[in-house]
Amino acid sequence: MNFAPLLSYIENHISLTEDERLFLQSKIKLRSYLKGQFIVQQGDVCNTTNFIVSGCTKMFHADAEGMEHIVMFSEENWWSSDLGSYISQAPADYNIQCTEPTKVIQFSYQNQEELFEKIPKLERFFxxxxxxxxxxxQKRIVRNFSLPAKERYLYFKEQYPTIEQRIPQYMIASYLGITKEFLSKIKSQLILKQ
Amino acid sequence: MNFAPLLSYIENHISLTEDERLFLQSKIKLRSYLKGQFIVQQGDVCNTTNFIVSGCTKMFHADAEGMEHIVMFSEENWWSSDLGSYISQAPADYNIQCTEPTKVIQFSYQNQEELFEKIPKLERFFxxxxxxxxxxxQKRIVRNFSLPAKERYLYFKEQYPTIEQRIPQYMIASYLGITKEFLSKIKSQLILKQ
DNA sequence: AAAAGAGGTTAATCTAGATTACTATTTATT
DNA sequence: AATAAATAGTAATCTAGATTAACCTCTTTT
Structure with missing residues (x-):
């Protein structure tokens, strides 16, 4: 069981004693998912917060017409959960699906209070x-309104260079709020200009 | 000095001892702004987190062309600050301006650590x-992509009925990411249908 | 190696919402 | 009461991006 990535991530923000580290480890679990598997499905209650050790996920909402709208991608050293569902233990609005084989460390809702009680510093961390x-x-909301699609794409490439490599283009289009056809057009325009 | 609205708001989530309540009160300040005054201006560092006791503010970003993009309105019992600027003490990306005479309770960045240290429960509260x-x-990001402007307007009216009463339409259009002309068109369509 | 699937491109046509420009209203200000 | 600001409404025209419908790779499966 390798909790090292999570521990070093946490210890960037707060410091833990050896006892706290052991207690934390006793309350979390490693789990592996295959490519295509769902960590949460829209309609179910999300009862884990997931820290990604390896792999990548997409979080998306399927609207009334069945269209997918990708809200975020998560890769190594980031989080993946339907926070709204998790905190209120209500049915999830989002799906979280692995775009690759993915290993996560899971915090369960049941253990959360106990963890915060024994290690109050975790409140600070979160x-x-x-x-x-x-x-x-909030910055993304403004960008979505104030920048045209081409600028949003360039911003995405700059901010998440590693994600563009591992995710198909049509999903990036969904994240940007445009169609795959239009993203394709933007890319060919950018190539012509260089 | 009336800190009651903040205290009762906080005590919906955590409970404070009398000592803690007094210490908290010693570290926060009441401040009044006139209509039109700025609590933060884009480019300045935001060093307060503001809890609104009365009045209303708009938080907006002015883009390269000088266009205003409203990110949120805040009214009684809600918060108003440029969090990005506050937490990193870097120049603000947003302006916060009072749309009415407004009274706020201010948490200053300088006092924040001391408050969290003496009252760790505040970490939990925040x-x-x-x-x-x-x-x-996150829900708003999805709505902005998956719903057309008319639906977004109807959702806004339902979720924030009190804000629509006190804010001019052109600002609501900005919040919805559309022009005031188009919002006017939407409204007249809605009237015709009834 | 043929077929099926998944991902990507191109081009014609269409539409939600922007832009421009002008006309009311309503609210302050003198 | 008159004038100036702000706020709203209407209508014609324009455009970023959607839709539709092809076709073009690569992989993977059989």
Missing amino acids: RIILEKALVAS | RIILEKALVAS
Whole structure:
């Protein structure tokens, strides 16, 4: 069981004693998923928060017409869960599906209170993580309104160069809120200009 | 000095001892702004987190062409700050301007660590608030992609009925990511259908 | 090696929403 | 009461990006 990536990630933000580290490890689990498997499915309750050790996931919402809208990709050293479902233990609005074979470390809802009680510093850790995620999410809302699709694509490439390599283009189009045909057009325009 | 609205808001999520309540009160400040005044201006560092006691604010980004993009409105019992600027103490990307005379309770960046150290439960409180805000923000990203402007407007009216009353239409259009002319068209279509 | 599937490209046509420009209203200001 | 600002509404024209419908790779499966 290799919890090292999570521990070093956590210890970038707070420091843990040896006892705390052991207690934390006793309360989390490693789990492997195959490519295509779902960590959460829309309609089910999401009762884990997942830290990605290796692999990649997409979080998406399927709308009334069955169209997929990708909200985020998560790769190594990032989180993947339907937070809304997790915190209120209500049916999920999103699906989380592995785009590759993926290993995650799972925090379960049942163990969460106990973890926070025994290691209050974890509240701080998650507070900090959430602050960063909220900032990124708010910035994305503005970008989606203020930038045309081509600029959003360039921004995406710059910010997430590793994700573009491992994800098919049609999913990137969905993340950007455009069709795959239009993304293809943008790419050919960019090639012509160089 | 009336800190009651903040205290009762906090005590919906965690409970404070009398000492903690007094310490908290010693570290926060009430401040009044006139209509039109800025709590933060794009480019400045945001060093307060503001809890709104009365009034209303808009948070917006002015893009390269000077166009305003409204990210959120905040009214009584909600928060208003450029979180990205606050947590990293870097120049703000957003402006926060009062759309009415507004009274806020301010948490300063300088006092924040001390508050968290003396009252660790506040970490939990902010963790919970941030979770909710992040969920709302992610849902908005999906709505912006999956719903046409008319549906987004109807959703806004339903979710924030009190805000529509106190904010001019052209600002609501900006929040929805459409022009004021198009919002006007949507409204007249809705009236015809009834 | 043929067929099927998954991913990507191109081009014609269509539409939600932007832009421009002008006309009311409503609210402050003198 | 008159004038100037702000706020709203309407209508014609325009465009970013959607839709549809081809075709073109590669892989994978049989």
